[in-house]
Amino acid sequence: MLMSNDWPIAAAMLPMGDAHPAAEGPDPTIRWLADLTEVGDAGFTQVDLTDSWVRYGELSPSQTDELAGCLAATGLTAVSLSAIRRSVIDEEHGADHLAYAHRCLEFAARLGIGVVSVGLHRALTATQRAQLWFWTVDGHRDPFGDDQAWTLAVSRLRELGRHAQDLGILLSLELYEHTFLGTAESAVRLVEDIGLDVVGLNPDIGNLIRLHEPVEDWRALAEATMPYANFWHVKNYTRDEDAAAGVVSTVPTSLELGVINYREAVKIALRSGFQGVICVEHYGGDGLSVSATNRDYLRNRVLPRRAYEVGRSRVRQPQHGRAAS
Numbered sequence: 001m002l003m004s005n006d007w008p009i010a011a012a013m014l015p016m017g018d019a020h021p022a023a024e025g026p027d028p029t030i031r032w033l034a035d036l037t038e039v040g041d042a043g044f045t046q047v048d049l050t051d052s053w054v055r056y057g058e059l060s061p062s063q064t065d066e067l068a069g070c071l072a073a074t075g076l077t078a079v080s081l082s083a084i085r086r087s088v089i090d091e092e093h094g095a096d097h098l099a100y101a102h103r104c105l106e107f108a109a110r111l112g113i114g115v116v117s118v119g120l121h122r123a124l125t126a127t128q129r130a131q132l133w134f135w136t137v138d139g140h141r142d143p144f145g146d147d148q149a150w151t152l153a154v155s156r157l158r159e160l161g162r163h164a165q166d167l168g169i170l171l172s173l174e175l176y177e178h179t180f181l182g183t184a185e186s187a188v189r190l191v192e193d194i195g196l197d198v199v200g201l202n203p204d205i206g207n208l209i210r211l212h213e214p215v216e217d218w219r220a221l222a223e224a225t226m227p228y229a230n231f232w233h234v235k236n237y238t239r240d241e242d243a244a245a246g247v248v249s250t251v252p253t254s255l256e257l258g259v260i261n262y263r264e265a266v267k268i269a270l271r272s273g274f275q276g277v278i279c280v281e282h283y284g285g286d287g288l289s290v291s292a293t294n295r296d297y298l299r300n301r302v303l304p305r306r307a308y309e310v311g312r313s314r315v316r317q318p319q320h321g322r323a324a325s
Contacts, residue, residue, distance in 0.1 A: 001275070001304070002275055002303075002304075003303075003304060003305060003306070004298075004299050004300070004303035004304060004305050005299070007278065007298075007299065007303050008046050008079045008276075008277045008278065008318075009044075009046060009277075009278045009279075009280060009295045009298060009299060010044070010046040010047050010048040010079050010080055010277055010278070010279045010280070011039050011042065011044040011046070011047050011048065011279075011280060011288065011291050011292075011295070012048045012050050012082070012233070012279050012280060012281040012291065013035070013039075013047065013048065013049060013050040013052070013053035013054075014050050014052055014053070014281055014282075014283070014287060015282065015286070015287030015288045015291065016035040016038070016039070016053050016288070017035070017053065018052055018053070019051070019052065019053055019054050019055050028054075028063070028066075029066050029067075029069075029070055032054070032066075032067060032070040033070050033073065033074065035053070036070055036071060036073075036074040036076055037074050038288060039074070039076060039288065040074045040075055040076055042288050042289065042291070042292040043292055043295070043296075044076065044292070044295065045075065045076060045077060046076065046077050046078075046079045046277075047071070047076045047077070047078055047079070048078075048079070048080045048081065048082055048277070048279040049078050049080070049081040049082070049111075049113070050081075050082045050084065051081070051082065051083045051084060051104065052084060052085075054067065056081060056083070056103075056104050056107045056108075057083070057100040057101070057102075057103035057104040057107060058100075058103075059107065061110075064107055064110055064111070067111075068110075068111055071111075078111055078112075078113050079113065079114065079115075079277050080113060080114070080115045080116070080117065080231060080277045080279055081104060081107070081108045081113050081115075081116045081117070082116075082117040082174070082233070082279065083100070083101055083104045083116065083117065083118050084118075084119060084121065084174070085119075085121055085122060085123050085124070086100055086101065086118075087119070087120045087121060087122050087179070088101060088118075088120070088152075088153070088156040088157065088160070089120060089142070089149055089152050089153050089156065090122060094152075094156070098156050098159070098160070101116075101118055101160055102160065102163055104116055104118075105160065105163050105164055105167055105169060105171075106167070108167075108169055109167040109168070109169060113169070114168075114169060114170060114277075114318045114319060115169065115170040115171075115172055115230060115231045115276065115277055115318050116164065116169055116170070116171055116172065117171075117172040117173070117174050117202045117231050117233070118157075118160065118171065118172070118173065118174065119173060119174035119175075119176050119179065119181060119202075120142060120153065120173075120176065120179035120180055120181055121139075121140075121174070121176040121177075121179055122139060122140040124139065125137075125139055125140075133210075133250075133251070133252075133283070133284075135177065135210050135211060135212070135250075136212055138178075139177075139178070140178065140179075141178040141179075142178065142179045142180045142182070144180070144186070149180075150180065150193075153180055153190065154190065154193045154194055157171075157173065157190070157194055157199065158194045158195070158196060158199075161194055161196040161198055161199040162196065164198050164199075165196060165198045169198070170198050170199075170200065170230045170231070170315075170316060170318055171196075171198055171199045171200075172199075172200055172201065172202040172229075172230050172231035172276075173187065173190065173191065173199065173200070173201055173202060174201075174202040174204050174207070174233065175187055175201065175202065175203055175204045175205065175207055175208060175221075175225065176204070176207045176208075177207055177208055177211055181201075182208065183208075183216065184216060184220065184221050184224035184225050185224070187201055187225055187228075188201075188224060188225065188228060191228050191315070197315055197316045198315075198316055199315070200228050200229055200230030200231070200313075200314075200315030200316070201225050201228040201229050201230070201315075202229070202230075202231045202232060202233055203221065203222065203225040203226060203228075203229050203232060204232075204233035204234075204235075205218050205221050205222060205225075205260055205265070206233070206234070206235040206236055206237060206258075206260065206281075207233075208221060209221075209237060209239060209250070209259060209260060210237045210239075210250045210252075211248075211250070212248040212249065212250065213248060218259065218260045218261075218265070219264070219265075219268070222265050222268045222269070223268055226268050226269045226271075226272035226274055227272040227273070227311075227313060227314045228313075228314050228315050229269065229272065229274045229276060229313070229315070230274075230276050230313075230315045230316060230317060230318065231276045231277055231279070231318070232269070232274070232276055232277070232278050232279065233279050233281055234255060234262065234278055234279070234280055234281065234294065234298075235252065235255070235280070235281040235282055235283070235294075236252070236253055236254060236255045236256075236257065236258025236259070236260050236262065237250045237251060237252055237253060237258050237259060237260075238250060238251050238253050238257070238258055238259060239258075239259040252282060252283045252284050252285075254282075254290055254293050254294055254297070255280075255293075255294040255297050255298065256297050256301075262297075262298070262302060263301075263302050266298070266302050266303060270304065270311075271311045272311050272313060273311040273312045273313030273314075273317070274313060274317070275313070275317040275318070276317055276318050277318060278298065280292075280294040280295050280298070282294070
C-alpha cells in the first residue's frame with residue numbers, strides 16, 4: 001500500500017492560464033518552461049497536464065517531444081492528463097471531441113502517463129463566463145431519460161476505454177454537475193454499463209457540492225463512487241444554506257476549511273481500495289499556492305503514514321512506476 005510520502009499528488013495546470021495563441025507566442029516552449037518552473041518552485045514534483053493549459057490532442061509529435069523536454073528540464077513528472085469540456089456526446093462537436101480524446105490518449109502513451117481523465121461537461125456559456133463564479137448560473141444539462149443519448153455516451157466512452165486498454169492506460173470519468181456523471185447513481189451506472197476494468201471514476205465531489213441548489217451529501221457521494229475511483233480531482237468550497245430563504249452560497253477554499261471533510265473522504269477512499277493519483281485543484285486567487293497548501297495538508301496530516309488495511313477497488317488502479325517512467 002502507498003504511504004503518505006510516496007503518494008502521487010499532482011498539481012493541476014488550471015491556475016497557469018488558458019491555451020490560446022496569444023498566450024503561447026511564437027515559441028510556446030518559453031511559456032511552458034516558465035509555467036512549469038513555477039509549479040516546481042511551489043514544491044511539486046508531479047503534475048496533471050490539464051488541457052485548459054495546452055491542447056495536448058493538437059500537438060505535433062515534435063511539439064510533444066518539446067513539452068516532454070520542458071518537463072524534464074524542470075524536474076516534473078506528468079502522472080495524469082485531464083481533458084475537459086469536450087463532451088463526446090455534444091450534439092454538434094461530439095465526433096470531433098471523441099477524435100481529440102483519442103489523440104490525448106496517444107499523447108499520454110508517448111509521455112508514459114498512466115491515467116487520462118475525461119468528462120461530459122461542455123464549454124462554458126457566455127453567461128457563465130461573465131460571472132465571478134461560473135457555477136452560479138446554469139450551463140448545459142445532459143438529457144436524462146434520453147436512452148439514445150445514454151447509449152451514445154456508453155458507446156463512445158467504451159471506445160475510448162478500449163483504446164486506453166490497448167495503450168496500457170486507465171480512463172477516468174470526471175463527476176460533473178448536470179451531466180450523466182452528475183449524480184452518484186448515474187455515474188456508477190455509466191461505468192458499469194461501459195463494463196471495462198480500465199474505466200473508472202474521477203470522484204470530483206467539489207464539482208457537485210458547489211452548486212447553488214440542493215445537492216447530494218458529500219459523504220454519500222464518496223461512499224458510492226470511491227469503489228470505482230482510479231483518479232481523483234480534489235478541491236473544496238464553503239457552503240452556506242438558508243433553507244427558509246431558499247438561499248445557497250458557495251466559495252472556493254482550501255481542502256481543510258471547506259464543507260467536504262477530506263480527512264474523512266480519504267478514509268472512505270482507502271476503505272474502498274483507492275490507490276490512484278490525487279490531483280489538487282483550486283479556482284480563484286493564487287490557485288497554485290492554495291494547491292500547494294492542499295498537497296501539504298494531504299501529505300503531512302491526512303494520508304496514511306503506516307500500513308492500513310485497504311478494501312477492494314472495483315476498477316484497476318494505476319501502476320505508478322509506469323507513469324513515472
